[in-house]
Amino acid sequence: xxxxxxxxxxxxxxxxxxTSQAVNALxxxxxxxxxxxxxxxxxxxxxxxxxxxxxxxxxQRLKDAADVDPPGGPSPSDTRxxxxxxxxxxxxxxxxxxxxxxxxxxxxxxxxxxxxTKPVAALSKLLSHEHTKVISQAGYLEYLQEELESMIDSxxxxxxxxxxxxxxxxxxxxxxxxxxxxNVDEVEKLCSEILGAARRNLRGE
Numbered sequence: 001x002x003x004x005x006x007x008x009x010x011x012x013x014x015x016x017x018x019t020s021q022a023v024n025a026l027x028x029x030x031x032x033x034x035x036x037x038x039x040x041x042x043x044x045x046x047x048x049x050x051x052x053x054x055x056x057x058x059x060q061r062l063k064d065a066a067d068v069d070p071p072g073g074p075s076p077s078d079t080r081x082x083x084x085x086x087x088x089x090x091x092x093x094x095x096x097x098x099x100x101x102x103x104x105x106x107x108x109x110x111x112x113x114x115x116x117t118k119p120v121a122a123l124s125k126l127l128s129h130e131h132t133k134v135i136s137q138a139g140y141l142e143y144l145q146e147e148l149e150s151m152i153d154s155x156x157x158x159x160x161x162x163x164x165x166x167x168x169x170x171x172x173x174x175x176x177x178x179x180x181x182x183n184v185d186e187v188e189k190l191c192s193e194i195l196g197a198a199r200r201n202l203r204g205e
Contacts, residue, residue: 068088
């Protein structure tokens with residue numbers, strides 16, 4: 001006659017063992033899934049923060065370029081102020097590669113809040129359009145500035161050529177300032193909006 005008590009005991013032990021194995025397997029699977037999720041979130045945050053830091057840097061450079069006033073503020077007699085501001089901002093836009101998105105653009109678009117991406121898109125469109133209008137003049141101005149800097153660094157060149165370069169640079173800046181209709185106040189406004197939103201994004205707000 002079968003020993004049902006013994007059989008039941010064995011069956012119960014086997015059931016507990018199998019159940020424990022199943023629970024352990026599920027827990028390990030859950031741990032792996034959790035670790036994968038954490039790893040993904042870490043990579044997303046790293047990509048997002050790098051993109052936000054990059055756009056903060058670029059916007060701050062553009063804001064700084066727009067500030068051509070002396071410490072005491074703009075002079076009422078400075079008739080070339082608006083033109084100089086346009087020139088400085090457009091040249092700075094060229095210096096950062098004529099691209100606000102840069103290498104981190106995909107991460108910015110994928111992960112940053114709309115409070116960042118919307119004004120970035122507006123600023124990019126505004127600057128790209130205006131820079132295209134004066135791109136040949138901007139290239140020539142950059143060439144003249146590099147020649148002047150090289151002359152100063154090397155200590156060579158004649159005083160006559162130095163004066164000629166200064167005059168040519170002034171003329172090129174006047175042409176760019178006249179040809180462009182860039183609204184620098186709007187650039188500053190968009191930059192401030194982006195800087196505030198990006199910093200809030202970085203703080204996780």
